[in-house]
Amino acid sequence: MGEPAHLTSATVNEERHIPVLLAEVLAGLNVQTGGRYLDATIGGAGHAQAILDASAPTGQLLGLDRDPDAASRAAARLACFGARAQVIHASYVQLAQWLDGAPWVDGVLFDLGFSSWQVDDPERGFSFREDGPLDMRFDPSSDVPTAAELVNQYPMEELVSIIRQYGEEPQARRIVQAIVTARPICSTKHLADVVASVVHYAPRHSRMARHRGTSTGAGERHSRMAHHPATRTFQALRIAVNHELESLETALPQAVAVLRPGGRLAVITFHSLEDRLVKSFFRQAERGCICPPESPVCVCGRKPSLRAITRKPIVPSKAEVEANPRSRSAKLRVAEKL
Numbered sequence: 001m002g003e004p005a006h007l008t009s010a011t012v013n014e015e016r017h018i019p020v021l022l023a024e025v026l027a028g029l030n031v032q033t034g035g036r037y038l039d040a041t042i043g044g045a046g047h048a049q050a051i052l053d054a055s056a057p058t059g060q061l062l063g064l065d066r067d068p069d070a071a072s073r074a075a076a077r078l079a080c081f082g083a084r085a086q087v088i089h090a091s092y093v094q095l096a097q098w099l100d101g102a103p104w105v106d107g108v109l110f111d112l113g114f115s116s117w118q119v120d121d122p123e124r125g126f127s128f129r130e131d132g133p134l135d136m137r138f139d140p141s142s143d144v145p146t147a148a149e150l151v152n153q154y155p156m157e158e159l160v161s162i163i164r165q166y167g168e169e170p171q172a173r174r175i176v177q178a179i180v181t182a183r184p185i186c187s188t189k190h191l192a193d194v195v196a197s198v199v200h201y202a203p204r205h206s207r208m209a210r211h212r213g214t215s216t217g218a219g220e221r222h223s224r225m226a227h228h229p230a231t232r233t234f235q236a237l238r239i240a241v242n243h244e245l246e247s248l249e250t251a252l253p254q255a256v257a258v259l260r261p262g263g264r265l266a267v268i269t270f271h272s273l274e275d276r277l278v279k280s281f282f283r284q285a286e287r288g289c290i291c292p293p294e295s296p297v298c299v300c301g302r303k304p305s306l307r308a309i310t311r312k313p314i315v316p317s318k319a320e321v322e323a324n325p326r327s328r329s330a331k332l333r334v335a336e337k338l
């Protein structure tokens with residue numbers, strides 16, 4: 001980790017990840033000529049490229065990604081920007097350390113979750129649509145336990161709590177009982193089948209569509225996909241394997257610290273746990289003081305550090321969801337450093 005990413009032949013000329021809420025991100029970050037930006041989750045560099053274009057001819061961007069493959073793909077895509085773009089294989093939990101030389105930036109972007117490349121590659125183990133090893137690590141070169149290790153080795157109660165908490169899955173206990181009976185489970189399909197054997201949801205969209213007697217094409221197809229019985233279990237395991245919420249909690253204050261006053265922080269989330277975390281971080285940072293309400297004077301001395309630009313999160317338009325169904329659960333929140 002922490003190495004500048006290099007171009008590999010496997011990563012060139014593939015452009016399958018469509019950046020979500022692109023125009024809204026550029027406006028939210030208030031991208032300006034000559035600005036300095038940090039893309040904490042560079043992925044396929046779709047947002048990053050647009051930021052570099054909008055800040056031309058002198059704007060600079062540093063991109064991080066925990067996935068070595070994503071980092072090299074991004075480096076390849078941004079090679080034409082020369083020294084204006086730098087990509088490092090690193091987690092955003094250490095984001096402040098990569099800005100050592102010149103600590104201030106004008107904007108920080110987090111586009112959370114996974115990219116299309118990651119979910120579409122069965123070898124990464126993120127998806128139950130195709131069979132693959134039960135891995136789910138964003139960084140396969142790291143030694144964190146894989147999803148298979150969690151599923152096969154964690155005690156029952158710990159697994160119940162992971163699936164209940166991170167998947168918001170009401171049937172967590174029933175699922176874990178089935179998992180424990182079926183152990184060992186080493187592939188995504190096996191896990192999906194085990195979950196599907198005990199969880200039976202009526203897909204929400206079909207109830208709604210029956211009500212309305214309508215169909216929304218691609219959006220509907222994908223909302224049906226979102227309600228595969230294993231969706232919540234897979235989300236929970238991915239969050240647990242990659243310590244996603246803890247990482248975000250550590251990184252957000254660092255992002256505020258590296259912003260210059262007036263700089264913007266933009267965060268795109270894809271599920272309610274992430275969105276709640278970001279919303280509550282923004283609220284606290286706006287408020288500053290964390291003294292209990294009964295305290296007559298402030299003793300904590302904390303001052304507000306952010307002003308929210310978006311009171312409600314920005315969500316994709318109907319047209320964007322039709323064109324890119326994977327954007328359907330995206331929420332963008334933006335705040336400005338005081």
Ligand SMILES: C[S@@+](CC[C@H](N)C(=O)[O-])C[C@H]1O[C@@H](n2cnc3c(N)ncnc32)[C@H](O)[C@@H]1O
Binds near residue numbers: 044047067092247
């Ligand atoms: C939705 S994709 C980003 C897509 C990107 N905005 C684009 O336009 O192509 C999210 C990326 O975040 C990366 N990621 C996840 N956790 C990370 C972390 N802790 N630090 C850095 N990158 C992370 C994933 O590997 C993935 O490539």
